[in-house]
Amino acid sequence: xxxPKAFQYSTIDALLDGxxxxxxxxxxxxxxxxxxxxxxxxxxxxxxxxxxxxxxxKSDGTVELAAASEMTPFAVVTTFPTAGEVKYTVTTPTTxxxxxxxxxxxxxxxxxxxxxxxxGDFKQMTARxxxxxxxxxxxxxxxxxxxxxxxxxxxxxVLVAFRSPNFSKGFNVTGYHWHFLxxxxxxxxxxxxxxxxxxxxxxxxxxxxxxxxxxxDMFANTNQSIDRSSELKMVEGLRKN
Numbered sequence: 001x002x003x004p005k006a007f008q009y010s011t012i013d014a015l016l017d018g019x020x021x022x023x024x025x026x027x028x029x030x031x032x033x034x035x036x037x038x039x040x041x042x043x044x045x046x047x048x049x050x051x052x053x054x055x056x057x058k059s060d061g062t063v064e065l066a067a068a069s070e071m072t073p074f075a076v077v078t079t080f081p082t083a084g085e086v087k088y089t090v091t092t093p094t095t096x097x098x099x100x101x102x103x104x105x106x107x108x109x110x111x112x113x114x115x116x117x118x119x120g121d122f123k124q125m126t127a128r129x130x131x132x133x134x135x136x137x138x139x140x141x142x143x144x145x146x147x148x149x150x151x152x153x154x155x156x157x158v159l160v161a162f163r164s165p166n167f168s169k170g171f172n173v174t175g176y177h178w179h180f181l182x183x184x185x186x187x188x189x190x191x192x193x194x195x196x197x198x199x200x201x202x203x204x205x206x207x208x209x210x211x212x213x214x215x216x217d218m219f220a221n222t223n224q225s226i227d228r229s230s231e232l233k234m235v236e237g238l239r240k241n
Contacts, residue, residue: 006078006113006162006209007032010219011171015039015074016231017222018137022073022214026054026066029077035115037160037179038075040066043143044132046189048181049077050117050160055181057188059131059148063181073214076162076172078115078206088201090120096194100176103163103203111165113206116176118159120199125152127180127189141231150189157182159191159199170224171211173232 009024021041029036030052038047046057047066054066087106094102099118107114128147137143160179164172178191213219 003208004033004079004081004115004204004206006076006115006206008076008172008209008211009038009072010074010212010214011224012074012173012232013170013224013228014214014219014222016140016228016235017224018139019214019218019222020073020133020137021216021218022071023216024072024075024212025068026070026072027068029072029075030054033077033079035080035117035160036075036077037162037177038072038077039130041071041073042132042134043073043130043140045129046179047072047075048160048179048188050158050181055185055188057127057129057179057181059129061148061150061187063186063188078204080115080117080202081204085202085204086200087203090196090199090201093123094196094199096178096191099194099196103176103201107163109205111167113165113168113209114163115204115206116159116161116163117202118161118199119157120159121156121197122152122194123154123197124193124195125155125180125191126150126193127152127187127191129189139231141234144235149192150187152182152187155182155187157188169229173236177236
C-alpha cells in the first residue's frame with residue numbers, strides 16, 4: 001500500500017500572527033483527504049475531519065457538520081488507510097503525556113510526520129474551542145485566553161492527530177496536535193487534556209507533504225520571521241499530566 005501524502009493549507013506561524021481568513025474550502029479539503037485537523041475562518045471553532053466528513057466543534061459546546069463552502073485559514077489533512085495497522089491497544093488508565101510517551105517510544109523515525117487515529121473510552125476529556133473573531137484580529141495567544149473549555153466525563157470517541165517533527169517549527173505544530181470528536185458527534189474540540197481508559201491506536205507515517213501558501217494580503221503581511229514557540233506553547237494549552 002502506498003504511503004499516504006499530507007496536505008497543509010497555510011502555516012501555523014501565520015495563524016499565530018492573526019491570519020484568520022483563508023480561501024480554501026471544506027469541499028477542497030475533503031478532496032485532499034479523509035482525516036485531518038484545523039480551524040475555520042475567524043478561528044470559528046475547531047475543525048475535525050474524520051471518515052471523510054468535516055465537523056465543526058463550536059465555542060458553545062456543540063458540533064455540526066461544516067458546510068462545503070466554509071473556508072479555513074489553517075488545516076492539515078491526509079488519507080488515512082481504511083484498514084490501518086493497529087499499533088497499540090491500551091487497556092490501562094492513560095494520561096495524555098503517557099499516551100505521547102508510549103507513541104514516541106514506538107516511533108523508529110521521528111523525522112517524518114505521522115497521522116494518528118485513536119478510538120477509545122475516556123474517563124475525562126478536556127477540550128477547547130474558540131469563538132469567531134472580529135477585525136482587527138489579535139494574535140492567537142491573546143485570543144486563546146478567551147477560549148471556551150469543556151470538561152467531559154465518561155465519554156467515547158475518536159482522537160484525530162498529527163505528530164510533526166521538530167524541523168517543521170514555524171509551518172506546523174511540532175510534536176503532537178490532538179483534536180477529538182465524540183462517538184455521538186455531539187461534542188469535540190482541540191484536546192487540552194485527557195484520561196483514557198482503553199483505546200485502539202492506529203498510526204500511519206507521512207513523508208510527503210504538500211503546503212499550499214495563501215496569496216492573500218493578510219498572509220503576506222504576517223511576520224513569520226520571529227520565533228513563536230512560546231506563543232504556540234500557550235495556545236496548545238494545559239497538558240498537566
